[in-house]
Amino acid sequence: MAKSISLAEYRVKFAGQTLVLTNLSAMYMPDSKSLVLADIHIGKATHFQKHGIAIPNTVLKNDLNKLETLIHYFNPQKIIVVGDMFHAENNLEIQQFKDWKLQFSAIQFILIKGNHDHYYHSIYKDLNVEVIQNELIAEGITFVHNLEDFKGEGFSISGHLHPGVLVKAKARQRIRLPCFAVGNEHLIMPAFSEFTGLNTRLDSNSFRFLAFTESDFFEF
Template sequence: MNIITENITIKNEVLTLTNQRAIYWEAQEALILSDVHIGKTAHFRRHGIPMPDGILQKDLERLKQLISHFKPKQLLIVGDLFHAETNSDMITFKSWLAQFEHLRLILIKGNHDRQSQRLMDDFNIEVLTTIELGPFILIHEHDENDLYSFTISGHTHPGVLIKGKGKQKLKLPCYQVNSKQLILPAFSLFTGLNTRSEPEASTSYAFTETSIFKF
């Protein structure tokens, strides 16, 4: 796995975008990501739709390598860490999480995070609705009525559509940034891409396994 980075400066803070669907904020020693959707594959299997077990493992391996690379002290997940009801994927995640006992894990609750507080306590996950950190508000879904804050959010699974010659088209995940917000791509590879909406006057930072480039 290649970790490609690009630094951007917002509100005098340097944020490191990566091509692995997460941001590192060195000043806060924080790795920030969104929409992991743990439990989604097990949820589909429970409802009779065959899904390979390796999807979650690949997401967790990418996250492990990001943690190893940046060595953050805290992991901030801006919503939808989990996807559905408690299922076998939760056991896999709990076992994986045990190797990072000194890592503070904070979940900004998303619309899919419906697990009990008892489970969150068992996983040693701090659960909040928003966090004000430095000049930013971390929240799952940006509030269009908030005219004053700069938010870091997820939820929309942003992507870009690149059109080539003829009927050739390519969809890529991206970060979307404007003067009021930064929207993270979905961390899980098992998510769709929303290429139809973007904030007004925004710049998109799309990425592949080998590069990051902006539109």
């Protein structure tokens, strides 16, 4: 049975436009009809399984179901992946992604290469994914995988850091939640895949953290 998905929105002003953040770890840019996400890490689960680590086979399926929900909801013209679309060697998950992607042939997929995107050009071409080597400048924003690699001025959107927040609950319990880290000029995307860790050590003086659950947003 497919996992039930509930979509919540949180709108922010950034770089002179309204961005629609979602609790599905992606963001929609209405002005350019672009869906933006980062760190899908396709192939990671299979890579770990090959090394004897028991990772569920449902990871990629859940991630693609989530992405499919976003596509049907926003009807984007293009999908911008801000790095680490893939994870390791060419494995079975790449073919699964290729088969799934066939239903969205009208959508342009753009990848700004991340530190894990090491495939040969022929593989990206076969998947019909446009690859940008370092950064993409569009809509007055620089899209780059790692904020540390952004050497220019102005607005940037990046991934790589997998931002999260640590929330203190009752009885000394602590809950980690993924978040968007939003600053005056820089926005860091949460990791899209469910099979990633969370970095809860980002500078709170530079960013406000828009954390989310399966149904809502919370600002920290």
